[in-house]
Amino acid sequence: xxxxxxxxxxxxxxxxxxxxxxxxxxxxxxxxxxxxxxxxxxxxxxxxxxxxxxxxxxxxxxxxxxxxxxxxxxxxxxxxxxxxxxxxxxxxxxxxxxxxxxxxxxxxxxxxxxxxxxxxxxxxxxxxxxxxxxxxxxxxxxxxxxxxxxxxxxxxxxxxxxxxxxxxxxxxxxxxxxxxxxxxxxxxxxxxxxxxxxxxxxxxxxxxxxxxxxxxxxxxxxxxxxxxxxxxxxxxxxxxxxxxxxxxxxxxxxxxxxxxxxxxxxxxxxxxxxxxxxxxxxxxxxxxxxxxxxxxxxxxxxxxxxx
Numbered sequence: 001x002x003x004x005x006x007x008x009x010x011x012x013x014x015x016x017x018x019x020x021x022x023x024x025x026x027x028x029x030x031x032x033x034x035x036x037x038x039x040x041x042x043x044x045x046x047x048x049x050x051x052x053x054x055x056x057x058x059x060x061x062x063x064x065x066x067x068x069x070x071x072x073x074x075x076x077x078x079x080x081x082x083x084x085x086x087x088x089x090x091x092x093x094x095x096x097x098x099x100x101x102x103x104x105x106x107x108x109x110x111x112x113x114x115x116x117x118x119x120x121x122x123x124x125x126x127x128x129x130x131x132x133x134x135x136x137x138x139x140x141x142x143x144x145x146x147x148x149x150x151x152x153x154x155x156x157x158x159x160x161x162x163x164x165x166x167x168x169x170x171x172x173x174x175x176x177x178x179x180x181x182x183x184x185x186x187x188x189x190x191x192x193x194x195x196x197x198x199x200x201x202x203x204x205x206x207x208x209x210x211x212x213x214x215x216x217x218x219x220x221x222x223x224x225x226x227x228x229x230x231x232x233x234x235x236x237x238x239x240x241x242x243x244x245x246x247x248x249x250x251x252x253x254x255x256x257x258x259x260x261x262x263x264x265x266x267x268x269x270x271x272x273x274x275x276x277x278x279x280x281x282x283x284x285x286x287x288x289x290x291x292x293x294x295x296x297x298x299x300x301x302x303x304x305x306x307x
Contacts, residue, residue, distance in 0.1 A: 001124060004121075005124065008127065014033055015037060017036075019039055031143075062084065063088065066104070068110070070089060071092060076103045144261075146246060151246050169205055170248045171206070173186065175254045175256045176256065184255065188216065205226075207232045208244075217232045217233075242265075245261065252269070
């Protein structure tokens with residue numbers, strides 16, 4: 001969406017406001033972005049975040065956009081505080097009053113039958129841009145480039161483990177730390193069973209975790225119980241883990257940010273979706289095969305393999 005917007009409106013200065021370091025990193029090397037504002041609105045001091053947010057008013061934005069699927073009222077309140085002259089969001093079937101959609105000045109109707117990426121591209125209608133004439137829906141790609149220093153770090157880290165890229169299967173057993181996010185995780189007992197099976201087939205298991213998931217990662221290490229065949233990444237900075245991710249053979253992960261990061265890096269991936277609708281949220285940058293599953297051994301509704 002940003003790439004096409006910049007192509008059609010080359011004079012536009014496009015800023016990104018986000019709450020997470022991961023999102024900031026994704027846009028860090030994007031040539032179409034003017035500036036990134038990392039707001040302390042999730043984990044950190046909310047008062048500092050509010051001050052940062054209000055400071056954005058000084059930029060006197062002409063337009064602000066809420067990316068899909070920003071449904072909850074908090075997002076609309078944040079957008080209203082930025083005070084852009086035109087505030088664009090998506091219009092859902094419900095929640096206009098209860099979720100404060102009325103704070104926005106323009107809305108694009110949600111199409112519940114299509115992928116989230118398509119709903120975001122539909123925002124371009126506001127700018128009279130027909131994205132379907134410019135982009136092949138079946139050949140979408142992400143603009144995501146990592147720093148060379150991070151890639152070099154990953155190469156060296158894998159070399160020090162004395163492992164080879166094609167033999168490494170990454171596991172990410174975590175998810176966003178909300179109650180709903182935790183409930184949709186694949187049980188670590190299942191990850192452990194799969195890890196043991198893969199190690200018997202001469203694969204190496206590299207476990208990725210978020211900063212609040214160290215206990216989860218250590219529990220998985222104990223369950224797999226194979227020092228030579230399994231390794232936990234801990235005390236890592238985000239950009240370092242991305243460099244390592246860029247140097248593995250395959251990733252098996254819950255529905256989380258790493259699923260999309262691996263897709264942007266074109267890493268072969270298997271993404272495990274819980275109650276989330278896989279057809280609307282799965283990565284769109286690769287050929288994929290989706291199969292509905294509900295086996296008794298796991299809480300998984302959809303397994304999406306990205307080749």
